[in-house]
Amino acid sequence: MTEHSPPTGPVARGEVTEQADERTQSAYDKVYDVAVIGAGVVGSAIARDLSGHDLSVVLLDARDDVGDGTSKANTAILHTGFDAKPGTLESRLVRRGYELLSAYADETGIPVERTGALLVAWTQEELDALPGLRDKAVANGYEHCEPVTADEVYRQVPALGPGALGGLTVPDESIICTWTTTLALATDATARGTTLLLGHRVAGARRVAGGSGEEGAGPGEDVTVLATPRGRVTARWVVNAAGLGADVLDGLFGHERFTVTPRRGELLVYDKLARPLADRIVLPVPSSRGKGVLISPTIYGNVMLGPTAEDLTDRGDTGTSESGFAFLLDKGARLMPTLLEEEVTASYAGLRAAVDHGDYLIEPSVDQGYLLVGGIRSTGLTASLAIAEHVRGVLAEAGLKAAVRLDLPEPPRMPNLGEAFLRPYEDGALIAQDSAYGRVVCFCERVTEGEIRDAYLSPLPPAGLDGLRRRTRATNGRCQGFYCGARVDALVATKGGTCQEAAE
Numbered sequence: 001m002t003e004h005s006p007p008t009g010p011v012a013r014g015e016v017t018e019q020a021d022e023r024t025q026s027a028y029d030k031v032y033d034v035a036v037i038g039a040g041v042v043g044s045a046i047a048r049d050l051s052g053h054d055l056s057v058v059l060l061d062a063r064d065d066v067g068d069g070t071s072k073a074n075t076a077i078l079h080t081g082f083d084a085k086p087g088t089l090e091s092r093l094v095r096r097g098y099e100l101l102s103a104y105a106d107e108t109g110i111p112v113e114r115t116g117a118l119l120v121a122w123t124q125e126e127l128d129a130l131p132g133l134r135d136k137a138v139a140n141g142y143e144h145c146e147p148v149t150a151d152e153v154y155r156q157v158p159a160l161g162p163g164a165l166g167g168l169t170v171p172d173e174s175i176i177c178t179w180t181t182t183l184a185l186a187t188d189a190t191a192r193g194t195t196l197l198l199g200h201r202v203a204g205a206r207r208v209a210g211g212s213g214e215e216g217a218g219p220g221e222d223v224t225v226l227a228t229p230r231g232r233v234t235a236r237w238v239v240n241a242a243g244l245g246a247d248v249l250d251g252l253f254g255h256e257r258f259t260v261t262p263r264r265g266e267l268l269v270y271d272k273l274a275r276p277l278a279d280r281i282v283l284p285v286p287s288s289r290g291k292g293v294l295i296s297p298t299i300y301g302n303v304m305l306g307p308t309a310e311d312l313t314d315r316g317d318t319g320t321s322e323s324g325f326a327f328l329l330d331k332g333a334r335l336m337p338t339l340l341e342e343e344v345t346a347s348y349a350g351l352r353a354a355v356d357h358g359d360y361l362i363e364p365s366v367d368q369g370y371l372l373v374g375g376i377r378s379t380g381l382t383a384s385l386a387i388a389e390h391v392r393g394v395l396a397e398a399g400l401k402a403a404v405r406l407d408l409p410e411p412p413r414m415p416n417l418g419e420a421f422l423r424p425y426e427d428g429a430l431i432a433q434d435s436a437y438g439r440v441v442c443f444c445e446r447v448t449e450g451e452i453r454d455a456y457l458s459p460l461p462p463a464g465l466d467g468l469r470r471r472t473r474a475t476n477g478r479c480q481g482f483y484c485g486a487r488v489d490a491l492v493a494t495k496g497g498t499c500q501e502a503a504e
């Protein structure tokens, strides 16, 4: 029972049931218990968690798809939190998030590979820092880091460039599909009853006093009216999970407590032939400037080099740059020279929502019925479910009553995008049942017609090619759509063949 956008919206969606349509129609008339702004991984996790309780929840995003902001472009590591700053909220929530997301991934089929990581010291100073890093990991509740010699470093990652002096293992660091994570959470949230309003940029917020009779505010019950270009949405509580836009939104509520600086991280994706070079994550020793440039296998079978860290002013600048490319090649040449002999399949950039505050900023303004969830900079994917749990606790302390529901639907079972697990094109039994899974459309990524059709029939169908890529991997491979582009475009036009007239 999904509601994606009001009927007037441009986002053509899959089947809308009568019941869902009714709910969509009434989204602007209703007073929700909680409105969550931002359908990235954090906001989607919060909406899912809250709608597991007897609360009415609406999730709004300015964009026409979920997970279309920072959550779609990161390094996709499920962090143990070994290197977080001990005692911070971030340290606690990353650690807890790791456990929660690991379990949720098992339940829903979000692909995760337990590759482990090796942190490599290249200078005496870095080597000297390793015992301290292990102590830090222990202080963060992670006790499995082990120092290793240079010989052991090269035994574990033979392709490393010369000069490594030693290392520290982080056996539980893992890789995950960031796209499937947000999709699973948002799909789950809507199945639990969350109203999802895409294409709804919140541009204003007005608190209305209870008993005024205005905007449905009942006696003793203040509400907030959110202005969007499509209509007004009213809620008793508003959660700001707007990522890069969180400070602007905070300003709409009269606060001036922080500024988001978009910190660009550029990455290079190497061809699948490079994968044997890196079967685990190779980390640098973190410094005050951040986590540094890593080499990591990806869940899709590639190898990734990055990210850079560059402060920008433009919050929409997710383009890659010549200088970023040169910087990464220079780093890569030292870390793993043979990687540079492989082909770069793609490059991309994500923007971290950096704030001048050393921790997550999760602060309620009880009088305003407003909660800021800001500064979720470089660990938000891992911590998402724990942030959601924490948010529920903060709201409960602030007076929001929420009893656990006993009638929850099963969590969704997500299509597998992971290279290490059985994919439809290689599943003989599945193909025997439905030949569409035997018809490969994108040969580089081996995406079948059946998967593209399924994406359009899913509760949250893609709004365009980009969304389809995140749901299926179509056109993401070596040829970047050169060979399959026309066929994929035709399938986008017909919504995966589910709607012939859409092409006309």
Ligand SMILES: Cc1cc2nc3c(=O)[nH]c(=O)nc-3n(C[C@H](O)[C@H](O)[C@H](O)COP(=O)(O)OP(=O)(O)OC[C@H]3O[C@@H](n4cnc5c(N)ncnc54)[C@H](O)[C@@H]3O)c2cc1C
Binding pocket: 037, 038, 039, 040, 041, 042, 043, 044, 060, 061, 062, 063, 067, 068, 069, 070, 071, 072, 073, 074, 075, 076, 077, 078, 079, 200, 201, 202, 203, 241, 242, 243, 244, 245, 246, 249, 264, 265, 266, 307, 349, 350, 351, 352, 376, 377, 378, 379, 380, 381, 382, 383
């Ligand atoms: C290069 C890079 C590498 C990273 N690597 C990792 C990693 O390996 N592991 C990890 O755990 N984390 C990692 N992260 C961090 C992680 O990606 C983020 O912390 C996480 O995606 C933040 O999610 P979010 O939901 O807060 O933000 P977003 O995904 O940006 O979602 C915010 C949403 O709010 C919407 N919005 C904004 N303003 C408004 C408005 N006014 N009205 C309506 N909607 C609005 C936006 O459209 C957007 O969809 C990395 C980040 C980067 C950039």
